[in-house]
Amino acid sequence: MNSTTQLFDELDPAPRLLMGPGPVDVYPRVLRAMSTPMLGQFDPQFTGYMNEVMALYRQVFRTENHWALLVNGTARAGIEACLASLIAPGDKVLVPIFGRFGHLLTEIAARFGAEVITLETEWGGVFEADRIADAVRTHTPSLVALVHGDTSTTMAQPLDEIGRICRAAGVLLYVDATATLGGNPLEVDAWHIDAVSAGLQKCLSGPPGSAPVTFNERVVERISSRKHIEAGIRPEGYTAGPGPRIASNYFDLPMLMDYWSPARLNHHTEATTMLYAARECARIVLAEGLEHGFARHRLASRALRAGLEAMGLELFGDAAHRMANVTGVVIPAGVAGDKARGELLEDFGIEIGTSFGPLHGKIWRLGTMGHVCRKANILRCLSALDAVLRRNGFEAPVNAGVDAAYAIYDGEG
Numbered sequence: 001m002n003s004t005t006q007l008f009d010e011l012d013p014a015p016r017l018l019m020g021p022g023p024v025d026v027y028p029r030v031l032r033a034m035s036t037p038m039l040g041q042f043d044p045q046f047t048g049y050m051n052e053v054m055a056l057y058r059q060v061f062r063t064e065n066h067w068a069l070l071v072n073g074t075a076r077a078g079i080e081a082c083l084a085s086l087i088a089p090g091d092k093v094l095v096p097i098f099g100r101f102g103h104l105l106t107e108i109a110a111r112f113g114a115e116v117i118t119l120e121t122e123w124g125g126v127f128e129a130d131r132i133a134d135a136v137r138t139h140t141p142s143l144v145a146l147v148h149g150d151t152s153t154t155m156a157q158p159l160d161e162i163g164r165i166c167r168a169a170g171v172l173l174y175v176d177a178t179a180t181l182g183g184n185p186l187e188v189d190a191w192h193i194d195a196v197s198a199g200l201q202k203c204l205s206g207p208p209g210s211a212p213v214t215f216n217e218r219v220v221e222r223i224s225s226r227k228h229i230e231a232g233i234r235p236e237g238y239t240a241g242p243g244p245r246i247a248s249n250y251f252d253l254p255m256l257m258d259y260w261s262p263a264r265l266n267h268h269t270e271a272t273t274m275l276y277a278a279r280e281c282a283r284i285v286l287a288e289g290l291e292h293g294f295a296r297h298r299l300a301s302r303a304l305r306a307g308l309e310a311m312g313l314e315l316f317g318d319a320a321h322r323m324a325n326v327t328g329v330v331i332p333a334g335v336a337g338d339k340a341r342g343e344l345l346e347d348f349g350i351e352i353g354t355s356f357g358p359l360h361g362k363i364w365r366l367g368t369m370g371h372v373c374r375k376a377n378i379l380r381c382l383s384a385l386d387a388v389l390r391r392n393g394f395e396a397p398v399n400a401g402v403d404a405a406y407a408i409y410d411g412e413g
């Protein structure tokens with residue numbers, strides 16, 4: 001029960017180091033950008049910022065697409081905008097599932113009336129491109145929807161061949177890159193990805209609540225035939241597209257395109273503060289250089305993984321396909337996973353994650369993303385984990401974790 005005084009207290013949470021699967025600590029520059037004063041949504045300064053956001057995210061996504069914009073809401077809002085706009089009732093959609101978020105794509109596609117065809121593989125692995133090629137040939141879907149990095153399993157699906165397969169078959173490819181963008185290579189154009197969405201709270205190290213998306217002219221062609229501008233803002237002489245109306249108003253990409261174009265047709269009120277955050281996230285990752293950022297994520301994960309293995313812990317999943325920013329580690333036999341995780345949080349202020357579904361209570365997930373992805377944090381996490389494990393009955397060789405991570409950073413590993 002909160003007393004009246006507590007209700008009037010300012011927020012003052014205990015400091016945390018967020019090393020779970022996201023959200024993660026926000027870049028201080030992003031926090032500062034978020035305290036920038038409000039602007040009206042049609043103020044030329046603000047529409048100028050919207051244009052800058054488009055230019056910045058084209059670079060982050062490595063695309064020449066004109067359309068790179070923000071959907072307001074968490075990463076799932078970006079997914080819904082792409083799928084709501086791309087799927088008409090009865091469309092066949094192929095969803096290869098290798099973790100929780102493939103199930104999410106299936107669920108969303110089905111809600112928009114798709115006939116969903118799923119492929120499944122064991123959690124901890126990814127798909128061979130041939131398997132997806134066979135399914136595309138057999139089922140002739142109009143869309144393949146696929147997760148890039150599934151944080152629930154920590155696996156990253158290689159996409160380059162899948163993009164080629166879809167393009168050759170005339171099938172559109174949508175990718176959920178929420179958990180990979182900014183920390184793992186993602187080549188939207190070179191890999192022939194037609195539409196992709198993300199979030200800020202992983203490798204971009206922003207707060208959850210804004211979903212960058214990009215899509216190409218193939219997507220524009222498909223969705224434009226479904227353009228239905230809402231009454232009250234229709235320009236003179238407007239006629240609706242011949243296709244079925246997109247089932248969501250908020251996630252209607254053609255209306256968002258009008259808002260993010262010189263027409264500035266009023267749709268929603270852009271989430272000003274989240275746009276400032278998204279803009280600053282992109283500026284930070286681009287100023288560092290995408291390749292440099294990917295290398296920083298790879299190095300931190302290599303050091304963390306070397307440390308965990310030296311402690312006698314087993315890493316989860318197919319070693320060849322791990323994401324560069326999340327590591328799954330098997331909870332050792334006899335250790336109560338949630339209790340140990342709680343002690344790490346309460347006693348050391350470090351948050352790590354567990355997983356979902358078949359992996360709940362079986363693995364922990366350690367994130368090394370964005371602002372958090374630094375040597376000091378890797379060493380802190382390993383030494384704290386060592387202490388907590390010791391209290392919970394698992395004895396790692398003395399200093400083994402930290403020493404192994406040091407060796408990687410010293411260039412010896």
Ligand SMILES: Cc1ncc(COP(=O)(O)O)c(C=O)c1O
Pocket residue numbers: 021022074075076077101147149150151152176177178179199208209
């Ligand atoms: C791969 C993936 N997709 C989608 C989501 C959903 O993101 P949000 O919770 O921001 O809606 C997550 C969040 O962890 C994710 O990792």
